[in-house]
Amino acid sequence: MEYTLYILILPLLSFVVLGLMDTKWKPVVAGTVGTAILTIVTALSYYTAWEYFSTANLNGTYQKIIAFNTVWVQFNEHLHIDMGILLDPISVMMLVVISTVSLMVHIYSLAYMKGERGFERYYAFLSLFSFAMLGLVVSTNIFQMYMFWEMVGLSSYLLIGFYYTKPEAVAASKKAFIVTRFADLGFLIGILILSYYTKTFDFGILTSCDANVFASFSGVTFMGASALSWAMALIFIGGAGKSAMFPLHIWLPDAMEGPTPVSALIHAATMVVAGVFLVARLFPVYITFTPEVLHGIAYVGAFTSLFAAVIAIVQTDIKRVLAFSTISQIGFMMVALGVSGYGGQAGTGYMASMFHLFTHAMFKALLFLGAGSIIHAVHSNEMTQMGGLKKFLPVTRWTFLIACLAIAGIPPFSGFFSKDEILAATMHFSPGLGVIMTFTAGLTAFYMFRLYYRIFHGKKYQTTNGHTPHESPVAMTLPLVFLGVVTIFAGFIPFGKFVSSDGGYYHIHIDPTIATISVVVALAGIGLATWLYRKENDASAAVAHKFNTIYRAAYHRFYIDELYLFITKKIIFKRISSPVAWFDRHIVDGTMNGLASVTQWVSLKIKGFQSGKIQHYAFVILLGTLIIAAIVIFI
Numbered sequence: 001m002e003y004t005l006y007i008l009i010l011p012l013l014s015f016v017v018l019g020l021m022d023t024k025w026k027p028v029v030a031g032t033v034g035t036a037i038l039t040i041v042t043a044l045s046y047y048t049a050w051e052y053f054s055t056a057n058l059n060g061t062y063q064k065i066i067a068f069n070t071v072w073v074q075f076n077e078h079l080h081i082d083m084g085i086l087l088d089p090i091s092v093m094m095l096v097v098i099s100t101v102s103l104m105v106h107i108y109s110l111a112y113m114k115g116e117r118g119f120e121r122y123y124a125f126l127s128l129f130s131f132a133m134l135g136l137v138v139s140t141n142i143f144q145m146y147m148f149w150e151m152v153g154l155s156s157y158l159l160i161g162f163y164y165t166k167p168e169a170v171a172a173s174k175k176a177f178i179v180t181r182f183a184d185l186g187f188l189i190g191i192l193i194l195s196y197y198t199k200t201f202d203f204g205i206l207t208s209c210d211a212n213v214f215a216s217f218s219g220v221t222f223m224g225a226s227a228l229s230w231a232m233a234l235i236f237i238g239g240a241g242k243s244a245m246f247p248l249h250i251w252l253p254d255a256m257e258g259p260t261p262v263s264a265l266i267h268a269a270t271m272v273v274a275g276v277f278l279v280a281r282l283f284p285v286y287i288t289f290t291p292e293v294l295h296g297i298a299y300v301g302a303f304t305s306l307f308a309a310v311i312a313i314v315q316t317d318i319k320r321v322l323a324f325s326t327i328s329q330i331g332f333m334m335v336a337l338g339v340s341g342y343g344g345q346a347g348t349g350y351m352a353s354m355f356h357l358f359t360h361a362m363f364k365a366l367l368f369l370g371a372g373s374i375i376h377a378v379h380s381n382e383m384t385q386m387g388g389l390k391k392f393l394p395v396t397r398w399t400f401l402i403a404c405l406a407i408a409g410i411p412p413f414s415g416f417f418s419k420d421e422i423l424a425a426t427m428h429f430s431p432g433l434g435v436i437m438t439f440t441a442g443l444t445a446f447y448m449f450r451l452y453y454r455i456f457h458g459k460k461y462q463t464t465n466g467h468t469p470h471e472s473p474v475a476m477t478l479p480l481v482f483l484g485v486v487t488i489f490a491g492f493i494p495f496g497k498f499v500s501s502d503g504g505y506y507h508i509h510i511d512p513t514i515a516t517i518s519v520v521v522a523l524a525g526i527g528l529a530t531w532l533y534r535k536e537n538d539a540s541a542a543v544a545h546k547f548n549t550i551y552r553a554a555y556h557r558f559y560i561d562e563l564y565l566f567i568t569k570k571i572i573f574k575r576i577s578s579p580v581a582w583f584d585r586h587i588v589d590g591t592m593n594g595l596a597s598v599t600q601w602v603s604l605k606i607k608g609f610q611s612g613k614i615q616h617y618a619f620v621i622l623l624g625t626l627i628i629a630a631i632v633i634f635i
Contacts, residue, residue: 001051001067004085007044007095010037011131018124027119034123035106038099038130045099052092053498064088064204069140078199084140086203089499090280090354094137097361098270102130104479105265108369111475112261112376122162126265129155133270137277141201142191149187149238152274153180156266160258169257176251183241183248190234193227207284214289232290235282236297239275243330246304250561252327256319260372263319264365272326273357276333283350287342298338302436305331309443313450314555317381318371321451325407328444329360335437336422339429351506352421355495359414362490363406366483370400373476374455377469383451387459392469395477397456399484404452406487408445409522417491417508423518424511438521445525453533
């Protein structure tokens with residue numbers, strides 16, 4: 001299966017060619033070339049999935065296949081960094097997800113980004129991101145993953161800041177880059193600790209959970225926790241940064257300043273699930289040696305999910321609603337991994353996390369692209385400037401409704417099946433945690449239909465300057481229809497069969513009690529949103545006024561951003577950085593400048609000794625001789 005190497009080479013080649021040609025090609029040529037190459041990559045990804053799942057099964061277990069591998073850097077006999085391609089159920093699944101969503105975004109952008117300055121540059125950055133994300137998921141070792149991980153961060157920085165003349169976009173790109181770099185520092189330290197004791201970066205060796213590999217960790221502790229626990233917790237911090245887990249979530253809502261197709265690609269379906277994929281990749285290590293860290297991941301995910309859902313309820317920018325929705329849904333995936341066992345039905349949480357990753361990628365990309373279609377029609381992100389758009393945007397309206405039903409967990413849409421498995425696994429682990437996640441699922445249904453009704457129902461849309469909204473062109477609606485069809489039928493995929501890599505299939509079955517409760521809670525959320533927002537009324541304003549304090553806090557994201565600004569500007573910059581800068585300028589630089597000034601003054605005073613006149617030199621020699629003679633005589 002060495003042909004899989006082309007899945008990485010082609011988008012990299014696309015980035016290089018489009019980047020070098022830049023304005024030398026017409027925008028339509030650049031877009032067509034980028035889209036054509038991604039079409040080939042998608043076809044190769046689907047072929048890889050078909051071949052892998054049809055041939056790699058051995059006694060009920062899908063084998064890990066190293067399709068390509070070469071040593072890149074050799075440190076010693078045991079420790080080396082390889083560059084390769086690892087195929088297993090979750091990496092193959094991610095190839096399909098990334099290539100599918102990326103292709104839809106490429107097609108969609110042909111119309112959405114038409115006429116934008118830097119169109120060619122945009123497609124070059126899309127290709128770079130696709131290359132980095134594809135390389136990340138097929139990495140054979142954790143250091144290779146880290147390198148692609150950083151490349152994903154770089155390409156997302158470029159895409160978020162695509163509108164570089166817009167101060168908000170520049171600030172958002174810098175915020176995303178800085179926050180994720182701090183998290184990635186933890187990831188790197190975790191990698192170094194892990195490799196120092198295990199003497200390997202290789203996923204195959206690490207996930208084999210051979211006790212001999214981890215024997216050197218025995219007895220090594222720090223602040224009451226084992227060194228291995230610290231290593232795995234630090235690695236998770238890297239994943240928490242990419243996946244916007246609390247308190248490292250602050251970059252994601254602001255990242256909506258980038259083009260809307262970028263939001264669909266990076267912040268809905270691919271980049272933000274990198275943290276989930278990282279935990280899933282190292283899941284055998286977490287569950288075998290550091291279950292306490294895994295349980296901590298579950299609680300972090302649960303809090304993040306509820307926290308983001310509450311904030312999403314009161315946002316008015318449609319892209320920010322979807323951004324907080326993404327944070328909440330990633331929390332669901334983390335919870336599922338955190339409560340999971342290993343193997344067979346004990347691994348329901350693991351399977352459910354990967355299943356929800358797949359279904360969420362499709363319906364969240366559909367939601368973001370639908371939002372792009374809406375923004376394209378009304379030239380605004382604010383729900384206050386929308387309403388009554390259903391007659392203007394029929395295709396967008398129906399596909400958006402499909403995605404809302406899916407994320408709300410209404411059968412038979414795909415989100416119902418994956419979310420039901422997560423709730424079942426969580427209830428089995430902790431009924432209390434299960435209740436919290438079920439309540440969060442109800443909030444999800446509420447804020448998504450609040451969004452739907454305020455866009456397509458409610459007040460009649462008021463045309464301005466003679467502008468009447470109209471449906472988007474085919475290049476934009478075609479991806480919506482495709483993703484809508486996938487969202488309808490993806491739940492019926494026997495997903496448990498395809499993520500089995502531990503000696504047995506995961507059998508997806510609907511727990512009638514949990515499914516009934518979750519559907520009732522979701523319908524209650526939809527019903528409440530229908531009452532408040534389907535028709536224009538004062539009920540929602542009255543509720544907001546009654547809970548004004550909570551409403552304002554949630555609208556301002558519970559002031560977490562302000563807290564970060566206070567800590568950075570008032571404490572770090574003013575109380576730490578400013579004194580350090582003063583010391584550097586006045587003490588360090590002042591000392592050096594003083595030495596230079598003294599040296600210059602002395603040189604000016606003694607430069608007469610180098611006059612070049614022989615009589616002066618003779619006079620100095622004579623004077624010196626007399627002084628020395630006098631000293632000798634008197635001493």
